[in-house]
Amino acid sequence: MRVLFLAVGGNRRRAVADEAARVVTEGGRATVVVAKERSWLDTPFAPGVEVVVRSGMELRSPPRxxxxxxxxxxxxxxxxxxxxxxxxxxxxxxxxxxxxxxxxxxxxxxxxxxxxxHKDGPGVLHGSSYDVIIVGDAASMPDAVKLTAGASADEVRPEVAYSLAHLTG
CATH class of the missing domain: 1.10.287 (Helix Hairpins)
Structure with missing residues (x-):
């Protein structure tokens, strides 16, 4: 299972880190998107969890x-x-x-x-490449909407939830 954690606001740091570790231990791939790396320095992530800084993605895009x-x-x-x-x-x-x-x-x-x-944000993240999108806080909701709204009719849209416990499938 490929899970994208959107934690731009950083309000639920501990819960996001724990759930990302759970995904990795169950054999899945976890990617956590944060706004500022500095605010997450005190939060330990399990080995195998990929942490991506959102502003860095925008600056590394070809147009920029x-x-x-x-x-x-x-x-x-x-x-x-x-x-x-x-x-x-x-x-x-x-x-x-x-x-x-x-x-x-x-x-x-x-x-x-x-x-x-580029209304849908940086082109590095594509919602269709993930099975689940976990919205870690309220500040991440616009990004989740943009990622899921951009999917075409033939693409499978990822399931969006507040935590792993709220998944329907």
Missing amino acids: SMEWLLLFRLPRKVYRTVGRGPLRAPVSLMGRLHERAARRVQRGVVLPLLRRR
């Missing part, structure tokens, strides 16, 4: 990588290369102005386009 390359990495490299010797001061000023402009373009143009295009 291309955005960072074009808006920030390449211009920084150009400014570092050109900004040596007598051109250091003007190029440094141009670099700072470019950073401000790039951040405005990122917030005003790129991020709204990415949000509009």
